[in-house]
Amino acid sequence: MNAAKENLWKAFRGLVLVWIVGLAIGETLIAWGVNNWPLVGSVQARITADATTYLMWQAVALYVLVGGAIVYSAIRFRASSASDAVIPENQKRTWAPFVVTWLVLAIGINLANTIYPGMVGLEQLWAIQMDTKNPLVIDVTAQQWKWTFSYPKQGVTDVSQLVVPEGRTIDFVLRTKDVMHDFWVPAWGVKKDVIPNEVRHLFVTPTALGSTATNPMIRVQCSMICGNGHPLMRAPVKVVTAAKFKTWVASNSF
Amino acid sequence: MATNEMQAQALNETEGGKTSFAISMLFPLFRATLWGLTGYFAAAWITAALLGSVIVNPLPATVGYIVGLVGWLMGSGLWEGWIRRAFGGAEAPSYTGVERYFRFGPDSKSTAVRYVVFNVVAFFFAGLAAMAIRVELLTPDSTSWWMSEIHYNMTFGIHGLMMLLAVAASVIVGGVGYYLVPLMLGVRNVVFPKLLGLSWWLLPPAAFAVFMSPTIGGFQTGWWGYPPLAQNSGSGIVFYVLGAATLLTASVLGAINIAGTMVYMRAKGMSLGRVPIFVWGLFAAATILIVEAPATFTGALMDLSDMILGSHFYTGPLGHPLAYMDQFWFLFHPEVYVFALPAFAIWLEILPAAAKRPLFARNWAIAGLVGVSMLGAMLGVHHYFTAVSPARMPIFMTFTETVSIPTGFIYLSAIGTLWGGRLKINAAVLLVLMAMMNFLIGGLTGIFNADVPADLQLHNTYWVVAHFHYTILGAVIFTWIAALYWWFPKVTGRKINEFWGKFHAWWFFVFFNCTFFPMFIAGIDGMNRRVAIYLPYLHEINLFISISAFLLGAGFLIPLANLVYSWRRGEKAEPNPWGSRGLEWQMKSPTPYIPFPEGTEPEVVGPNDNYAAGSKEPFVWISAPSK
């Protein structure tokens, strides 16, 4: 049996080329995707969408680096035929520079991700919650299969449509009468489970005016399976200016 | 008969019995079915009569299930093959011929073959459920001519539970692992062969009950069974809990065997450093089951107790549903590694033989497998970041992200093995490469779910549905089919059809990605999961997904036909068709009843992945004095 000798450095140069081309294509696609992002309609949604898009740039880069290496080596180092009996000369069991680089990068990227977007995003979300002196409190009651909203300080009770002012932080107080549900307005970029026998809070600061009719991302949608009516457990939402909110309150309170 | 006795038993012909198949050999199957169904209906009916209730109510169904399960097991041959002896009776002889495939017995190879059959059947029906889901989602409205929302909920619950516990949990561990573990370790059987035999017979009644759950009212919780919805959306939850617990029991019985066999029964000279990587992968998976299953078992039974016995662990004004989540995910997060680690290990088992290179950085790969299994125990909370207090978020985010480090070692090892080798790409290797590419997407998108800020938006959307299908369907099922192709000559002595194998691999890869990649986008665009009805702005993308899904689903008929046809008519394979240095290929194919005759033992004298030109064989056969 003759052993096949390969110039591995030359092969590596080819891989670098694949990486460059792959990164250019991949990141262009992501740039396009991020440009077409659905509505980001709250301060919180900005934070969670930034986390998501950041991780996308990174995921595409890692996909190209690792996936590119797999595809490239499978093609570059393939046997000539099914009956090829040539044994490759490279029989190294390990190669420290590769292993060490890999380790350093894996640990480094992990630490980095935990800090950003992980902890940074969390701290930002928590900070909004802590800094809000006078949130608009809205009691949310979930039950199979509808949502009801009350505004205790405004004297608005049991409405089935969620009307909120733009730019003010809202403290949603979440309770359920029966099973678990999940309070989610896709445009607001955060969700919270509503758990029996517990009271949960979700803080949201809407920034985009609009309503379910103008953009379906602005809707309350139950996001935890709760039985037959789960898909239709939605509620219309309207984000209005502070002035309009006042008039709405005036005409809906007792 | 004790295991070592059986191993030492001198069979004149190691081939086992030579009688050809006769219909009467199916007798244990018929008897098991009869005893099972009779037991079920009798017990359920008596319970119902005593309680003045009806047999579809939760408590009668529970009692019926337990009695039916015992009846089925006894009928399968457990009675005369094992239990009768405990009562002073005689033990039935060990069947060594073709009849062992149809009854309870201690032979790990026929058990493994039965696993393959069971997995294929379960995959087929759970796959039909997936198709039913995609029909419903062809249009945004409630598609009432097809099924109601209630039936839709039951369908994805059954689909999910069956795909996980009746398919993913045992495709590689069961069908491939139980066959290969003894051969790769150089022994004749596993350490507790009867427990392993028993494990298979637990599967059919459990899966049958789950599929039949709509007949007693179904369950609408999806595969999570979260209380208190579990207790108020149909008696079928009883079959969900009991079916899941039974399937898990089977997994645990297998896990004990894998761990025990690897620890106690290796061939001479097989130090831990020389244990084949696939066995390491199975071992890592087995430890997960052994350590983490109890918490989840308990949770499932407490959930059931709330349903049938009126307890209020998780329900009622003082119940704590969050406690169920903790218990549920304690095993069911790491359970995904029970699926994935054996698949990783298959890649690393196949690639060196295909590329004619040693396994690169083998110790790192083992650290990766074991590392994932250890870290995996600490992550469950990432499945409900939206339910827990902020205090629990940072730690579980950090741990979850950390698991990507040991996972990365698998890729490090695989790429290092490919690099500078000479890769022969047959259908199995092609599927392995595709599985690696798919898992890469599954793994990278998992980082988004681990990152709490991103997850607060993505959780419970189609993003997650895409993510876990990439890991399970895209990696585990691709690898399963690869493993069936690769070791097919070992089991049948024949080869699969390479052309149709590769053709289907491409079909699978293309339509898999067409089906599941758009789901990431649907999730970002605000489509939540588990909905029969969605908003019209999501119609186009769902239409595309559904049509791709039908093509993807139909494609599975190709490997089915390929395997069945090749089993009967395939090209005869040489003893070691891939030129592998694995010990399993040093034995006769198809594997005789006793894999290697009495008086001989393999001894390991070198690494089993040394492909250098002129390197010596890693095993020698030595004669062992009979005990």
Ligand code: HEM
């Ligand atoms: C054959 C192609 C498959 C298709 C087209 C498919 C499709 C789907 C779809 C559309 C859902 C979403 C239901 C929903 O959340 O509304 C789903 C759920 C699920 N699938 Fe699949 N699937 C396939 C194969 C698999 C496989 C092979 C596995 C695992 C081995 C699997 C595991 C699951 C699980 C665990 C769920 C979650 C069920 C739940 O929400 O409780 N699927 N599948």
Ligand SMILES: [Cu+2]
């Ligand atoms: Cu719901």
Ligand SMILES: [Cu+2]
């Ligand atoms: Cu998990």
